[in-house]
Amino acid sequence: MRFRYVYQKVVDLKTNEKTQAEWMLSEAVGILQAEQHSLEQLLEERSRTYFALQTEMENKASMIKLQELQRYMDYLEQSIDRKMGDVHRAEVNVDNKKVALNGKMLDEKVWLKAKEKAMEKYQHVMLLREQNELDEMATVRFAMRAR
Template identity: 30%
Template sequence: MKVFQFHLQKVLDVKEKEKEQAEWDFGKSIQRKNEEEWKLGQLHELHEEATGMLHSVQAEPVSVAHLMEITRYRQSVERSIHNQKQMVYGCVREMERCQMLLTERMKETQLWHKLRERAHGQYLEAEKQREQKEMDEIGTQLYLRKSN
């Protein structure tokens, strides 16, 4: 009995590699989004600290320059928060794109696996018929020998 060989195995291998790459890219996009969200959290903490400083300084007599410096710092942190939110949004969009690509690659790979399974089933059926034909031939030969 000869060994089954899927004639489109190289295509299946390529599709498997594409799926693995899509999984890798999706994982990296999740990691990047998490890192950017952590940075955003850090900026929110800085904003809270700056707001707390501003409130505590307002209760004490301080120079206008010091008050303006804290205000500018707080505004700078707010701009950074805005920019970081844009970064997180971009990461979420990239993650969604990677997820869609991964889903597509998984469907393609599944389709090629089904084709391989179907071809394997046809191979097994053909082998079964060939073996049955050989058995019938052997039976016929034995019958003819006994008849003579």
């Protein structure tokens, strides 16, 4: 007789939920990395533009060119502020996904532990049953020899 856990479908469901939570965390981490990369690019562009603005000021460039560079710097600052908000939201999302994954892992662990205990109980019952059969066989043999 083979061990069949009554709640195996629940265990499978909990395992699938944990796997999905892992995928969601992985996706959230990917989004966070993309946002951080985008922020780094904006910061680099701001540095290049600031250097260009300094160079133009030293070369006594036209006022129109300086104003254009300054407007672009303002635009970059606004973009950086928005991107920092995006990065923060992505970080919060990653943290939320980590908490969700921890919960799913705990659920799965509880159900796996329950399955393990059920299996141990089943094995114990099977060993007792086998021992009783062996004892009965020994008793029958002894009774036959005694006659």
